[in-house]
Amino acid sequence: SITFPSPPRLPLIGNLHQLGQHPHRSLCYLSHRYGPLMLLHFGSVPVIVASTAEAARDILKTHDSVFASRPRSKIFEKLLYNSRNMASAPYGEYWRQMKSVSVIHLLSNKMVRSFREVREEEITLMMEKIRKSSSKPVNLSKILSSLTNDVICRVALGRKYGVGTDFKELIDRLMRQLGTFTIGSYVPWLAWTDWVSGLEARLEKTANDFDKLLERIVQDHEDGDGDKTDFVDVLLAAQREKSVGLDIDRLSIKAIVLDAFVGGTDTSSTLVEWEMTELLRHPTCLKRLQEEVRTICSGKSSVSEDDIKEMKYLKAVVKEALRLHPPVPLMVPHQSLEDVRLRDNHIPAGTQVIVNLWAVGREAATWGPDANEFRPERHLESSSDFRGQDFDLIPFGAGRRMCPGISFAVVLNEVVLANLVHGFDWQSIEDETDVAESIGSVIRRMYPLYVIATSTT
Numbered sequence: 001s002i003t004f005p006s007p008p009r010l011p012l013i014g015n016l017h018q019l020g021q022h023p024h025r026s027l028c029y030l031s032h033r034y035g036p037l038m039l040l041h042f043g044s045v046p047v048i049v050a051s052t053a054e055a056a057r058d059i060l061k062t063h064d065s066v067f068a069s070r071p072r073s074k075i076f077e078k079l080l081y082n083s084r085n086m087a088s089a090p091y092g093e094y095w096r097q098m099k100s101v102s103v104i105h106l107l108s109n110k111m112v113r114s115f116r117e118v119r120e121e122e123i124t125l126m127m128e129k130i131r132k133s134s135s136k137p138v139n140l141s142k143i144l145s146s147l148t149n150d151v152i153c154r155v156a157l158g159r160k161y162g163v164g165t166d167f168k169e170l171i172d173r174l175m176r177q178l179g180t181f182t183i184g185s186y187v188p189w190l191a192w193t194d195w196v197s198g199l200e201a202r203l204e205k206t207a208n209d210f211d212k213l214l215e216r217i218v219q220d221h222e223d224g225d226g227d228k229t230d231f232v233d234v235l236l237a238a239q240r241e242k243s244v245g246l247d248i249d250r251l252s253i254k255a256i257v258l259d260a261f262v263g264g265t266d267t268s269s270t271l272v273e274w275e276m277t278e279l280l281r282h283p284t285c286l287k288r289l290q291e292e293v294r295t296i297c298s299g300k301s302s303v304s305e306d307d308i309k310e311m312k313y314l315k316a317v318v319k320e321a322l323r324l325h326p327p328v329p330l331m332v333p334h335q336s337l338e339d340v341r342l343r344d345n346h347i348p349a350g351t352q353v354i355v356n357l358w359a360v361g362r363e364a365a366t367w368g369p370d371a372n373e374f375r376p377e378r379h380l381e382s383s384s385d386f387r388g389q390d391f392d393l394i395p396f397g398a399g400r401r402m403c404p405g406i407s408f409a410v411v412l413n414e415v416v417l418a419n420l421v422h423g424f425d426w427q428s429i430e431d432e433t434d435v436a437e438s439i440g441s442v443i444r445r446m447y448p449l450y451v452i453a454t455s456t457t
């Protein structure tokens with residue numbers, strides 16, 4: 001049986017009462033007492049929590065293929081096509097095919113490069129919006145959220161569905177519901193409460209509304225001229241030509257498109273939100289970054305993607321923000337497929353595992369006594385990266401289940417941040433910029449970031 005250290009638990013709810021509002025913080029705190037691999041119980045469900053780089057390596061590298069599945073979740077099943085999307089599909093042939101379609105056809109470096117114009121146009125629009133605020137406080141969080149939504153809409157669907165459209169309203173509803181906690185998943189005999197509370201009916205309505213909308217979008221693509229190359233076009237072409245080895249049906253197409261929104265929108269805007277928050281709290285870092293960007297782009301009205309390559313401090317700022325504020329701090333839960341021995345423990349098939357990326361990024365043993373401080377300089381001399389090889393920094397995960405959207409996300413992030421600091425001087429409206437965190441699986445700021453932007457161009 002699993003003998004990892006365990007905090008004492010209560011009958012029925014297990015350790016759920018110890019998770020609090022910010023489980024990544026509570027679990028990190030517990031790991032200081034109970035160790036890098038702990039056993040908790042969420043209701044009646046045993047869950048292993050890994051909290052250090054070494055423990056993460058055990059799960060995501062040494063035993064990657066064993067821990068590559070996902071636990072079943074009623075919410076995912078209801079909202080995400082019965083878990084036939086990639087992110088929540090159990091490990092197996094279907095998931096493998098979906099992932100290779102995404103990695104090869106949708107999110108490859110070549111595809112990411114092909115969307116450069118979309119990024120540039122949307123960033124220009126964002127900069128104009130901020131400029132119009134003419135030194136009055138502006139809600140940067142909202143502007144960033146609509147930027148990432150617009151970019152992903154254009155890339156995935158071929159056109160924008162912005163604020164005020166059914167699509168945006170539905171995405172917001174879906175994201176809210178995906179973060180819902182269902183007691184029935186952990187305490188099976190209380191499952192009826194989810195039904196009585198109307199949750200199941202609400203989930204079903206969202207899933208149906210979303211499906212109708214996606215169905216219409218796919219149909220429009222089939223009826224259209226077909227010379228565009230958004231995700232839906234690429235998937236429809238692959239289906240026609242049977243070129244991917246997988247007989248992708250209509251449902252898989254809609255589920256892959258849905259993954260891009262669920263996995264890519266909030267995560268991408270949240271990262272810029274935290275970068276700007278930390279830069280405002282650390283004016284010397286902001287100044288150093290502005291100097292770098294403005295020197296490399298002197299005389300230019302905006303920053304292009306070619307300019308970014310030389311920006312070493314920019315890359316250090318991005319790494320430092322990802323280390324301290326990984327947008328998905330507890331990753332997506334994994335589950336073991338078969339029995340395995342992990343550090344002399346027998347782990348039965350079907351055991352859930354959570355890797356606490358937030359705790360890994362703040363480990364004093366790797367990052368030193370100032371691990372909790374924002375200090376981008378620490379990355380300037382180091383060659384370690386966040387692409388899944390160096391386990392002390394794994395904000396996108398590692399191994400088979402690693403985020404397929406990493407290149408897409410990083411290019412967008414770097415060019416957005418560089419343009420923001422190039423085009424404006426920034427001033428916080430608070431004495432000390434707030435760092436309170438939201439609840440949910442993507443951790444953004446609790447309150448929107450209001451700032452004063454003064455145009456420099």
Ligand code: HEM
Pocket residue numbers: 086087088099259260261263264265267268271326327328331332333395396397398400401402403404405406408409
């Ligand atoms: C800053 C931005 C992003 C961050 C920090 C991030 C982070 C993550 C993390 C931590 C995981 C879980 C890995 C695991 O369970 O082992 C993940 C999975 C995933 N991400 Fe991202 N992500 C980002 C952007 C994106 C984008 C832009 C897309 C798509 C357009 C995307 C699509 C996905 C998908 C489909 C999965 C599931 C992969 C699987 O289960 O095999 N993500 N991401």
